[in-house]
Amino acid sequence: MKQLLAAAATAFALYSAAHAQVAKPPLSPGQIVDAAKAEEWTAIAASDLLVMDLARDAAGSVRRVVIQLMPAPFSQGWIGNIRKLAAARWWDGTSVYRVQDNYVAQWGDADGDEPAKAKPLPEGLAAVPESEYATTAELIAEAVSTDGSADIIAMVAELAGERDRLGEIAIGATRTTVAPQGWHERDPYAPWVEIHEGWPLAGGPEDEAGSPMWPVHCYAMVGVARDMSPNTGSGAELYAVIGHAPRHLDRNIALVGRVISGIEHLSSLPRGSAPLGVYNDPAQRVPIISVRLASDLAEADRPHFEYLSSESESFARYAAARADRRDPFFISPAGGVDICNLPVPIRPVAAK
Amino acid sequence: MKQLLAAAATAFALYSAAHAQVAKPPLSPGQIVDAAKAEEWTAIAASDLLVMDLARDAAGSVRRVVIQLMPAPFSQGWIGNIRKLAAARWWDGTSVYRVQDNYVAQWGDADGDEPAKAKPLPEGLAAVPESEYATTAELIAEAVSTDGSADIIAMVAELAGERDRLGEIAIGATRTTVAPQGWHERDPYAPWVEIHEGWPLAGGPEDEAGSPMWPVHCYAMVGVARDMSPNTGSGAELYAVIGHAPRHLDRNIALVGRVISGIEHLSSLPRGSAPLGVYNDPAQRVPIISVRLASDLAEADRPHFEYLSSESESFARYAAARADRRDPFFISPAGGVDICNLPVPIRPVAAK
Numbered sequence A, B: 001m002k003q004l005l006a007a008a009a010t011a012f013a014l015y016s017a018a019h020a021q022v023a024k025p026p027l028s029p030g031q032i033v034d035a036a037k038a039e040e041w042t043a044i045a046a047s048d049l050l051v052m053d054l055a056r057d058a059a060g061s062v063r064r065v066v067i068q069l070m071p072a073p074f075s076q077g078w079i080g081n082i083r084k085l086a087a088a089r090w091w092d093g094t095s096v097y098r099v100q101d102n103y104v105a106q107w108g109d110a111d112g113d114e115p116a117k118a119k120p121l122p123e124g125l126a127a128v129p130e131s132e133y134a135t136t137a138e139l140i141a142e143a144v145s146t147d148g149s150a151d152i153i154a155m156v157a158e159l160a161g162e163r164d165r166l167g168e169i170a171i172g173a174t175r176t177t178v179a180p181q182g183w184h185e186r187d188p189y190a191p192w193v194e195i196h197e198g199w200p201l202a203g204g205p206e207d208e209a210g211s212p213m214w215p216v217h218c219y220a221m222v223g224v225a226r227d228m229s230p231n232t233g234s235g236a237e238l239y240a241v242i243g244h245a246p247r248h249l250d251r252n253i254a255l256v257g258r259v260i261s262g263i264e265h266l267s268s269l270p271r272g273s274a275p276l277g278v279y280n281d282p283a284q285r286v287p288i289i290s291v292r293l294a295s296d297l298a299e300a301d302r303p304h305f306e307y308l309s310s311e312s313e314s315f316a317r318y319a320a321a322r323a324d325r326r327d328p329f330f331i332s333p334a335g336g337v338d339i340c341n342l343p344v345p346i347r348p349v350a351a352k
Helices: A002-022 A029-034 A076-087 A137-147 A156-174 A313-323 B002-022 B029-034 B076-087 B137-147 B156-171 B313-323
Strands: A041-043 A049-054 A063-069 A095-099 A104-108 A192-196 A199-203 A212-215 A221-224 A238-241 A255-261 A286-293 A305-308 A346-348 B041-043 B049-054 B063-069 B095-099 B104-108 B192-196 B199-203 B212-215 B221-224 B238-241 B255-261 B286-293 B305-308 B346-348
Touching: A029 A313, A076 A255, A076 A286, A137 A212, A238 A255, A255 A305, A255 A346, A305 A313, B029 B313, B076 B255, B076 B286, B137 B212, B238 B255, B255 B305, B255 B346, B305 B313
Parallel strands: none
Antiparallel strands: A041 A305, A049 A063, A049 A286, A063 A255, A095 A104, A095 A286, A104 A238, A192 A199, A199 A212, A221 A238, A221 A255, A305 A346, B041 B305, B049 B063, B049 B286, B063 B255, B095 B104, B095 B286, B104 B238, B192 B199, B199 B212, B221 B238, B221 B255, B305 B346
16 A cells, blocks of 8 residues: 555656646747758758849838749749849839739839830740649649759648647647647638648549649738730739738639748838729839849849748747647637738858 | 410510619629718717727827727726726826737836836736636627617627528529638638627527627727736736737637727737837837716717617618629639628718
8 A cells, every 4th residue: 555655656756757747838839940950941042032122111121022932833834924024124114103002012013004104014925824822732832843952742741740749849738728639620712721831721522633732812912913815824923912811712712822931011111092002193103223132243242041840840840839829928828820820931141 | 376475575584674774784892882872870879889099100190099888798897997097097108018020019008017117007907717708699699688789689690591591692692713612711710700789799508508609800890918827817908909810819719899990009009029029119109098988078079979789771781792892803702701801881970
C-alpha cells in the first residue's frame, strides 16, 4: 500500500512538473515566427518581385510598393504580359486612379476605357482564356517537382494531419472550444482551402481535367482588372485588395501576386467619389514613377525578401496558434481561422 | 399518343416560356436592394446613433463618422458608459491616435496609458464583466418581444430555410457550384452565424446558461479597447475594424456598434509607425471635435439612416445573390459567402 502511494506521489510529482511547463504562457503567432529557424525561411527571387514607385507623398516621403508574382502553374499568361509591360516601362507615367473603400485600389491607364486617349499596349501580349483562372493539383505537383524548388508537396490531407499533430503539442488537453471541422474544411466559398508553397489556395472536387485549385482573394492580393466575359484583361490594369477578402471574385478574375511591402501606400489613399471608387478629378490620381522587376534594378536599389515556408514546422505551429489564440491577451480561443486571417509571414532581408 | 405528344408539347412550351424568363440576367445584390419595398427598411433611432466629427482634413472638408450602437441585450454595460461619455462631452478634444493597416483605427485619450497625463473619466461608469462579451438566444428573443420592435425572430434554422426557398427561385436548376453546407454553417470560427435584426452574430451549442450568441468583428464594427484580462475596458477607448475581419477577437473584446457612414475618414488615415500602428508624433493624431448622440444634436444637424431589415424577403434574396453571384460580370458563382461579406444595406434618409 505504501509502495502504491509512493508510486502515485511520484506520478503526481511528474505530472506537476509537466503541468508547470505547460503553464508557461503559450507563444503568440508572432513569437512563433520570430523563433523560426533560418532554414525555414525561403528567399523570393528578384525576378519574381515587381517594384512600383509612386510619386512622393505631400510630406516628401518615398512610396514604394513591392509585389511578389505567383509561380507556375498559376496565371502564367497574365504574368508573362506583366513582365513584358514592366520591361517596356509601360506603367511609367500611369497612375493609381481608383480606390474603393473596403475593396480595391487599382492602377494603370486611367484613360484605358477611351480608345482615343488610351495608351497603346506593347506588341505581343497574350489573350489568356478564362480556363486559366484555375489550375489543378496535378499541375502544381508537376511544377514543383520540375523546378526542384521544394521537396515537400503539402496537400490538404497532409497539412491537416500536420496541424492536428502540432495542435496537440501546442494546445494540450485543456482545449475548450473546438471547431467541428478543421479550419481548412470550414471555408464558406470552397470545399477546402490550404496555404501551399506560400500561397493561399482553394480546391474543389475532381473533374475530368483533374483536381481544380485556384488562388484566393485575400487582403493585399493583386488581380487583373477586366471587362465583361470572355475578356480576361491583359495585366495592364491591376488592383490590390485593401479590405475584407472579396472571395466572390475567386475564379472570376485572374490573381497574379500579392503586395508584400508598402500596401499602406495604397490602402491609405483617399477613396474616390465616382462610381466604383474612381477618382473624379484627374488631379486626385497618384502618379506612378516606375514599375520594374527587382532583377532589373541596380543592386543597391533592389529589395530582398523571404517568406516562412508554409511546409515548415514553424508555419504549422503558427497556423495552429492563429486558429487557437492562447497568448495572454486572449480569453476565448476561436478554435478556427479563415484562410485570409492566416497571412504568410514575409520579411525584408539584407542583400547577400 | 397524339394527346400525350400534345400535352408534352404544351409542357415544353410552358417550360420554354419559364426558361425565357429565367434567361433574363439575374439581379445583382445592389439591384435587389434598390428594388426593396419601403416597408422592408427599418429606421434607426437617433438615440442609437453616435456622431463623431473629426477636424477638417487638409483640403478643408468635413469628416463626420456615424456609429450605430447595438440594441439590447448586446454589450449594454459598455454602451451605457458610451452614452455617459458622450453626454459628458468627454471625447471632445481627444483624438484618433492609432491606425494599424489591415486591422483597426482607434480613438480616445492618447495619453490614457500614462496616469499623470490621462484625462479623468466621468463618475459612475460601469465595470462590465467578461461574461457580457456574449449573450444568449433566449435573451435576444426576450429583448425583441419586450420592446416589440420586430414581429419575426429569425433564428438560424428559419433563415436557412428561407434562404434555401428563395435560393431556388433566384438560382433555378442550373446551379453548378454548391457549397456542401449552407453559408451559415461554413464559418471557420463558430458552429454557425446569422444576420439577426441587422447585426452579424455567431452562435454555439447550448450550455447551462442557454444558447450562446455573440456579435462578430466584421469590417467597420466598433469595439472597446482594453488592457489585459480581466479588464474589459470602459468604452472610452474605441476602435473600428478597417481590414479583413479579425474574428479571433470575437468574445475577447466587447463590440458595441458599427460605423454606418464615414468609415473612409478612418480607413484612409495614414498608418502609424510605432508598435500596433500608434502614431509616433502627437502631431499625427487626428483631433476629435465632438462626439454626440444624434438625438442630442439640433434637428438640422441630425443625420437619419435606415437599414434593410434582415428579416425581409428582399434581404433573403440579397443574401442568396451575394452567396451565388449570377449578375453578368460573374462566370463562376462561389455558392457561398462569409458573414462579413454580407454587409447589411444601410442608407441615409431625409428627416421626416
